[in-house]
Amino acid sequence: MSDSLEVTGPVGVVGAGRMGAAMAGRLRSAGVDVVLWNRSVDRAQAVAAATGARVAGTAREAAEAGPVVLVSLADDAACRAAYAGPDGVAAGAGPDTVVADTSTVAPQTSIDLAALVREGEGGAMLDTPVSGSVPVVERGELTIMAGGDAADLDRARPVLELLAKQIFHVGDHGAGATMKLAVNALVHALNQAVAEALVLAERSGVDRAAAYEVFAGSVAGGPFVQYKRAAFERPEETPVAFRLGLVAKDLDLILDLAARAGAPMPQAVTNRRAVADAVAAGLGDEDMSAVARYLRGHS
Structure with a gap:
């Protein structure tokens, strides 16, 4: 597992459900600054109070926080809504940002979102769905299946390795979701x-x-x-x-x-x-x- 000092800035987390909250908590326990957004503000505030994360006003603000952004949302519709528009993830993910989406969605959704991020502010996206539950996150023992560019995965790896014991690069965009x-x-x-x-x-x-x-x-x-x-x-x-x-x-x-x-x-x-x-x-x-x-x- 990577030393937390290798994480070179805050990490944005989009989604504060069970898994998103656990990821935020795991990163905070490793000393990483976390900027958290959730559609329900009350939920984001509760997770922030429990973990010491900072609350973002929009998904864009969370995506602007640091070089790596984690996304953990319930389904395809929630992901598409969080990425789109002037306050979305794609609008905040600049050329130095890698968005690692851990949601379980259709492969075509991952491909579409990667294009949206790239065409927005020039950011990169990986589909990085995970195998494991909240206790597994808390132990940093997830299995991650990554689709996307290998160089982008290397940039995100210091953050992902705080969450996972195994990271498999399985192909291009959509392969992780598949x-x-x-x-x-x-x-x-x-x-x-x-x-x-x-x-x-x-x-x-x-x-x-x-x-x-x-x-x-x-x-x-x-x-x-x-x-x-x-x-x-x-x-x-x-x-x-x-x-x-x-x-x-x-x-x-x-x-x-x-x-x-x-x-x-x-x-x-x-x-x-x-x-x-x-x-x-x-x-x-x-x-x-x-x-x-x-x-x-x-x-």
């Missing part, structure tokens, strides 16, 4: 499989904790099974890490990309239907592991 969707297709498939297997064991008379102990100790007990153990075993006392509503959004993006690429994804189609049922049952704000809760209530 890889994130591929990773999430796998993650969401694992989530569905664990939920189904756990409910099968429970319905057949095996104690939930005992069943999960076997999962964790078996050939299937990889990092995802270990990481989601508390959420599946004790959902009532485990904080939400990834909302089921966002899983639905991801699967829509995944299936749209699959259609464009001509890649058959029958399991993703099934997973999308299962998640839609759980969201329709009112579980959209619950953790992704709530798929198991939904299955427990159905025959």
